[in-house]
Amino acid sequence: MHLSEEELSMAKAPVTCLIVDDSAFMRFHLKRMMESFENVIASEAANGTEAIREYGRLKPDIVLMDIVMPGLEGVETVKRICNEDPAARVIMISSLSYKEKVAEAISAGAKCFLPKPVTTEELRKAIEKVLSIATESRVGELV
Amino acid sequence: MRLDFVKIFVDSTALMFRELIGPTVDVPSIAMKPSPVASREVMAIISLAGEAQGRVIFDMDLFTAVQLAGHMLGEPSPGMTPLVRSSIAELASMAIGRAISRINDCGTLIKMTPPTVITGANLISYDQCFETLVAPIATAYGEVRVNITIQDLD
Numbered sequence: 001m002h003l004s005e006e007e008l009s010m011a012k013a014p015v016t017c018l019i020v021d022d023s024a025f026m027r028f029h030l031k032r033m034m035e036s037f038e039n040v041i042a043s044e045a046a047n048g049t050e051a052i053r054e055y056g057r058l059k060p061d062i063v064l065m066d067i068v069m070p071g072l073e074g075v076e077t078v079k080r081i082c083n084e085d086p087a088a089r090v091i092m093i094s095s096l097s098y099k100e101k102v103a104e105a106i107s108a109g110a111k112c113f114l115p116k117p118v119t120t121e122e123l124r125k126a127i128e129k130v131l132s133i134a135t136e137s138r139v140g141e142l143v
Numbered sequence: 144m145r146l147d148f149v150k151i152f153v154d155s156t157a158l159m160f161r162e163l164i165g166p167t168v169d170v171p172s173i174a175m176k177p178s179p180v181a182s183r184e185v186m187a188i189i190s191l192a193g194e195a196q197g198r199v200i201f202d203m204d205l206f207t208a209v210q211l212a213g214h215m216l217g218e219p220s221p222g223m224t225p226l227v228r229s230s231i232a233e234l235a236s237m238a239i240g241r242a243i244s245r246i247n248d249c250g251t252l253i254k255m256t257p258p259t260v261i262t263g264a265n266l267i268s269y270d271q272c273f274e275t276l277v278a279p280i281a282t283a284y285g286e287v288r289v290n291i292t293i294q295d296l297d
Contacts, residue, residue, distance in 0.1 A: 022257060023236070024229040025215065032217075068236065070257055095240025096255075098247035115244075116237045117163060 015131070017042045018058060020051040020077065021066040021093075026116075030064055030093070033120045037127070048072025048080075055081050055088070062127060065110070067094035067101065075101075075108050082109025089130045093118055145195055145293050146276075148246055152199065152291045153278045155242035163234065164214055164282050173278045179290040180277050184208075185223070186261045187235035191243070193253040197293030198273075201235045205262070207285030214284070223262055232258040 019030045019042055027044045034042040043058060045051040049072050055063065063081065067074035074092065081088050090112075092105040097115035105113055111130045114122055153170060160168040181202035191197045203211070205223060212230035213219045220227045235258045243253050273292040280287045 023233045024226055025212075025233045026229075028216070028226060028229075068240070068255065068257055095237040096244055097241070098244040100247065101244070116240065117159075 012039060014039045014041045015062065015127070016040075016058060016060040017062045017064065018045060018051065018054055018060040019043070019064045020045045020048070020069075020074070021064075022046055022069040023066070026066065026093075030118075030123075033118075033123050034064075036120060037124060048074065048077035051077050052080055052084075056084070059085075061089060062130060063088065063090040064123075065090050065092050067092065067096050067105070075105050078105065078110050079108040089133075091126050091130055145295060148195065148242075148251075148293050149276045149291050151245050152239070152242045152293070153276075153289065155245060156238040156278070156289055157280060159234070159238040159241055160280055160282060160287070163237070164211060164284070167283050169281045170278055171281055173276060176275050176277050176290075178273060179275045179292070180288060181290055182264075183288070184262060184264055185231060187231050187258045188261065189235055189239050189258045190256040191239075191253050191293060192256075194251045195246075195253050195293055195295050197291070199235070199239055199292075200288075200290040201231070202288040202290065203231075204285055207282070207287065210284035211282065211287075228260045228262070232260045 017034050017040060019027050021027050031042045034040045045054045047069050065074045065078055078090050088109065090110045092110045092113045093116060095116040102113045111133060112126045114126055153173060157168060157170050179200050181200045183202045184205040185203050185208040187201040189199045208231050209220050209222060209227055212227040215230045239255055243255055246253055276291045278289045280289060
């Protein structure tokens with residue numbers, strides 16, 4: 001089916017999200033939350049190494065990243081993703097929410113930090129915030 | 144034994160259970176034992192390292208584990224599925240992660256390992272005795288015993 005340019009511009013692109021957590025429960029839980037939002041496509045990675053590979057392949061709009069994972073842990077994973085793509089929009093979600101760890105995550109490139117357990121409303125607000133920061137900075141770059 | 148840290152672990156665990164499982168969660172009593180009291184069918188174990196070291200063991204019946212996981216997942220589970228194991232691991236991880244965050248914010252740096260969940264009967268035989276604080280947490284789905292051992296590094 002052929003779509004006109006106008007129709008194409010009207011079609012709203014879905015927000016793509018990569019959920020990174022070694023816990024199958026958290027991936028299930030966050031995916032269900034994400035899919036309760038309108039027009040979101042969520043995919044998953046179970047560790048840092050897988051996350052870097054999937055980020056490169058999918059270039060998602062948002063990454064939800066855990067910290068405590070076997071092997072490559074979350075903060076180091078964020079650092080590597082953001083080194084490759086400084087525009088990456090990462091939201092850390094972890095029960096380890098002490099000041100030093102939050103600062104470390106933000107310094108690594110995360111745009112936002114949510115302590116577990118996270119509610120659907122907290123997640124929605126964080127995503128809106130991170131997407132709006134990115135949009136503002138893109139507008140700034142264009143100006 | 145760092146009793147000040149133990150109190151933080153008990154309080155954080157009870158609070159996390161109340162948030163995730165419901166307001167009826169209670170800690171009726173706590174007791175000091177010469178070694179961990181963990182002999183039920185499901186255990187979640189987290190090791191602590193850093194400026195203090197130790198171990199936390201969550202111990203519960205299979206029925207309790209499956210019901211708690213069902214509550215967290217928002218749907219009943221037929222038995223001890225991988226998702227149920229993961230739910231119990233995450234429940235323990237969130238409780239201990241929160242406690243560690245409070246302790247770290249007070250200036251003692253502690254790290255935790257990802258939780259290990261073990262299922263079966265009489266799985267662990269303790270060949271070493273560690274003074275352990277045992278806190279039974281009463282939930283609507285049965286009791287979860289939390290065994291906490293934590294000491295400063297000398």
